[in-house]
Amino acid sequence: MSAQPPDGAPSPDSFESVFDVYEVRQQDGQVLYFGDPATDRQRLIEAVWPAFREYGYEVRLARRTGETVLVAEPHDAGDDGVPWTNVALFVATLVSTLWVGATWYYVQDPFSPDILRALPFTLAVMGVIGTHELGHYVMSRYHDVDASLPYFIPFPSLFGTMGAVIRMRGQIPDRDALFDIGVAGPIAGLVAAVVVSVVGLVLPPVTVPPEVINSPSAVEVQFAYPPLLQAIAAVLGEPLSYSDPARSINPVVMGGWIGMFITFLNLIPVGQLDGGHVLRSLVGDQAGRIAPLVPTALFGLGAYQLFVADVGDAAGIWILWGVLTTVVTFAGTVTPVDDSPLDRRRVAVGVLTFVLGALCFMPVPIQVIG
Structure with missing residues (x-):
């Protein structure tokens, strides 16, 4: 067993205060750091991420064979070859x-x-x-x-x-x-x-x-x-x-x-839809409390149109999106490495974006007659 990483990968010494490494392996292009965390997952990733990114790696925390491991993979923000x-x-x-x-x-x-x-x-x-x-x-x-x-x-x-x-x-x-x-x-x-x-x-x-x-x-x-x-x-x-x-x-x-x-x-402000990303950025973890209200509202709109407004099959689009947003809500949101709040300019842009989105809303977008 080795506690030393390969050349071009960060040394365990650079993050030993949050993760005590006792073994390092190379496997399928990944560098695996086995060790014991000294803090919670979010603080750990926030602490080690800059060191790994500096060396050109993405890093995530995982469990392998019952052990805690930092999995480092080469980072590539580009596209190779013809897509x-x-x-x-x-x-x-x-x-x-x-x-x-x-x-x-x-x-x-x-x-x-x-x-x-x-x-x-x-x-x-x-x-x-x-x-x-x-x-x-x-x-x-x-x-x-x-x-x-x-x-x-x-x-x-x-x-x-x-x-x-x-x-x-x-x-x-x-x-x-x-x-x-x-x-x-x-x-x-x-x-x-x-x-x-x-x-x-x-x-x-x-x-x-x-x-x-x-x-x-x-x-x-x-x-x-x-x-x-x-x-x-x-x-x-x-x-x-x-x-x-x-x-x-x-x-x-x-x-x-x-x-x-x-x-x-x-x-629509749920999960990993664009609105979900914007809401998560604006209010942080509170987005998890707001998101479940969205499917409820969509199901309510669909039910109202179906049984009260009598718009026929046109109500189905909101019932369908109620189902989709329920699935997306349970899938969760993205948690950034650094979860510091946005500045006021971005908050203003976010609010304005939701207002513009509301101006694109149509209760009954399409109806087929005949």
């Missing part, structure tokens, strides 16, 4: 949104070059979603947190995608980093959604073919508009609907609608 999975999903989502967008532009033959008429819709949707995830990615790199490029999720229905995600690995160094990474996505995505909404509102409406309007199998999908989108339309003096059923708003506007709806959903 083929990300590229493939991006292309698939590009095709998926283009295909679905053809129905928004009433393209009769989606296998014809006419499908390119839907390109503005595709660019609007993917631009808003991509900007949201890029905000997270840029802030992750800024704070030297290991994060992947965005993974787009193709879905050939309604909008052609279910959004995108990035994958973060390793420890979050402090509340500032947790806040910046969490808030950057919604703010960047919302700015993009506003820009897309403005562009879409000034573009001419699309014409609904008579055969679509008069088809006996046609169904009407009604979209509510969030207060923020209504305000943009009012400032521009542009309508969000037309009395003539043969006219419909430009589908680019729906790119902004999607961005605003995604912003609201991501800012």
